[in-house]
Amino acid sequence: xxxxxxxAATIAALAxxxxxxxxxxxxxxxxxVNAPSNGSVDFSMYVSLGNSLTAGYxxxxxxxSAQEYSFPADIARQAGVADANFKQPxxxxxxxxxxxxxxxxxxxxxxxxxxxxxxxxxxxxxxRPYNNLGIPGAVLYDMxxxxxxxxxxxxxxxxxxxxxxxxxxxxxxxxxxALALHPTFMTVWIGANDVLGYATSGGVxxxxxxxxxxxxxxxxxxxxNQMMNALLAGAPNAKFAVANIPDVTSIPFFTTVPDSxxxxxxxxxxxxxxxxxxxxxGNLYAGTINAKTDYILxxxxxxxxxGVGVPVAAGGTGRPLPDxxxxxxxxVARTEAAIDAYNTAIAAFASAHSSRVALVDAHALLNDxxxxxxxxxxxxxxxxxxxxxxxxxxxxxxxxxxxAYVANAFIKAINSTFGxxxxxxxxASVPSSIVLGKTSLQKAPWPNVxxxxxxxxxxxxxxxxxxY
Numbered sequence: 001x002x003x004x005x006x007x008a009a010t011i012a013a014l015a016x017x018x019x020x021x022x023x024x025x026x027x028x029x030x031x032x033v034n035a036p037s038n039g040s041v042d043f044s045m046y047v048s049l050g051n052s053l054t055a056g057y058x059x060x061x062x063x064x065s066a067q068e069y070s071f072p073a074d075i076a077r078q079a080g081v082a083d084a085n086f087k088q089p090x091x092x093x094x095x096x097x098x099x100x101x102x103x104x105x106x107x108x109x110x111x112x113x114x115x116x117x118x119x120x121x122x123x124x125x126x127x128r129p130y131n132n133l134g135i136p137g138a139v140l141y142d143m144x145x146x147x148x149x150x151x152x153x154x155x156x157x158x159x160x161x162x163x164x165x166x167x168x169x170x171x172x173x174x175x176x177x178a179l180a181l182h183p184t185f186m187t188v189w190i191g192a193n194d195v196l197g198y199a200t201s202g203g204v205x206x207x208x209x210x211x212x213x214x215x216x217x218x219x220x221x222x223x224x225n226q227m228m229n230a231l232l233a234g235a236p237n238a239k240f241a242v243a244n245i246p247d248v249t250s251i252p253f254f255t256t257v258p259d260s261x262x263x264x265x266x267x268x269x270x271x272x273x274x275x276x277x278x279x280x281x282g283n284l285y286a287g288t289i290n291a292k293t294d295y296i297l298x299x300x301x302x303x304x305x306x307g308v309g310v311p312v313a314a315g316g317t318g319r320p321l322p323d324x325x326x327x328x329x330x331x332v333a334r335t336e337a338a339i340d341a342y343n344t345a346i347a348a349f350a351s352a353h354s355s356r357v358a359l360v361d362a363h364a365l366l367n368d369x370x371x372x373x374x375x376x377x378x379x380x381x382x383x384x385x386x387x388x389x390x391x392x393x394x395x396x397x398x399x400x401x402x403x404a405y406v407a408n409a410f411i412k413a414i415n416s417t418f419g420x421x422x423x424x425x426x427x428a429s430v431p432s433s434i435v436l437g438k439t440s441l442q443k444a445p446w447p448n449v450x451x452x453x454x455x456x457x458x459x460x461x462x463x464x465x466x467x468y
Contacts, residue, residue, distance in 0.1 A: 039420030042184035048072035054134025059392035063095025069400035074407035088132040089120040098456040100393035129177035137460030156463040179234035189243040197461040202324040203331035217341030243360035252385035253395035259291035261445040277328035286320040293329035300325035358417035377428035
């Protein structure tokens with residue numbers, strides 16, 4: 001039986017790739033035209049703590065030409081911090097070597113590179129911690145965990161702990177290394193992986209392994225307060241900008257695959273997917289997707305191409321998509337409850353320390369962006385997968401222009417809270433990562449994203465199993 005996807009591909013094609021950063025591309029950095037006014041903020045020792053969003057991870061990999069446009073690097077540049085004073089663990093292209101790219105325009109087909117980790121060139125010679133301590137795959141607990149990070153890299157199958165922290169003599173945790181630099185200003189954006197790992201697994205794997213959920217909100221709040229109190233006490237003269245947790249279901253990883261789809265020949269709607277989902281009591285059953293509350297994940301596409309989840313009438317097998325490829329209403333509710341609780345804890349801490357802590361509402365920022373996009377300075381960004389320009393090919397992490405948009409949200413909060421006048425990023429001056437020409441041709445019901453291409457990112461998110 002010919003697969004549903006192959007039928008669709010015979011009549012669907014996207015336009016040419018105008019520019020693809022994942023394949024090539026060294027960029028000239030944007031420059032600040034006017035000298036910034038930093039108000040009460042001293043940027044002379046700026047340190048950032050976080051996960052992959054802080055590191056500048058993009059399209060399934062960490063690599064230098066993306067790291068140069070991490071949001072902390074953008075902020076440092078706009079605040080007039082010299083590159084030599086804001087050190088990042090730059091991994092020469094292709095970095096981790098797992099950069100996702102477009103292999104074929106028909107579909108299109110999204111594939112992965114070859115895993116080859118090239119450590120930062122200054123890893124052995126820089127005799128202090130990095131300023132950017134964003135660790136892909138890290139959960140909140142990792143910020144204060146003093147477990148040997150070389151052993152943790154092995155146990156968690158996550159090389160970034162040892163690649164970025166490098167030497168326990170600099171400090172035995174990210175917080176300790178940050179304080180060892182005697183920071184005068186810090187950004188802290190951590191906690192998304194405490195719920196994202198669960199959500200991207202279709203609710204199958206949480207922060208304490210298979211069958212668990214997001215980090216318990218009470219535990220999470222305690223860890224957050226412990227981390228932030230340690231930072232404020234250890235850097236008594238520093239100012240901080242902290243961001244809350246976005247709504248993970250607003251990103252392309254969850255929104256790209258439609259809940260229903262057209263017949264590849266007639267274009268008329270065929271119907272809804274057949275999936276495994278939970279009833280109100282938490283029991284799995286096979287049924288039709290709830291179009292209002294359920295999400296089909298990007299990881300489902302290989303199965304969909306084989307006809308799984310597709311009705312027989314549409315050329316599929318009629319078998320339900322497994323639970324791991326579906327975030328159903330029960331799992332969405334659990335995800336959103338965790339995010340709301342985390343954000344309540346962040347807001348409470350920021351409010352209690354408002355003279356030193358600026359709050360960046362990343363949750364509202366990305367929800368608004370998902371609705372309205374961004375149009376300005378000759379740049380048109382939306383949250384659409386591939387063509388939108390804000391998110392990279394892994395469907396989770398921003399592109400360089402997306403990170404510039406995030407940097408501007410931090411800058412706005414810094415300016416408002418601390419009386420600064422740090423200039424905003426010119427998003428148009430940041431190299432775009434993926435530009436596909438618009439086309440009037442009928443598109444395939446979903447892009448052909450290989451499950452293997454998403455594996456490097458998913459392994460990081462699911463390596464976060466910790467015991468409290």
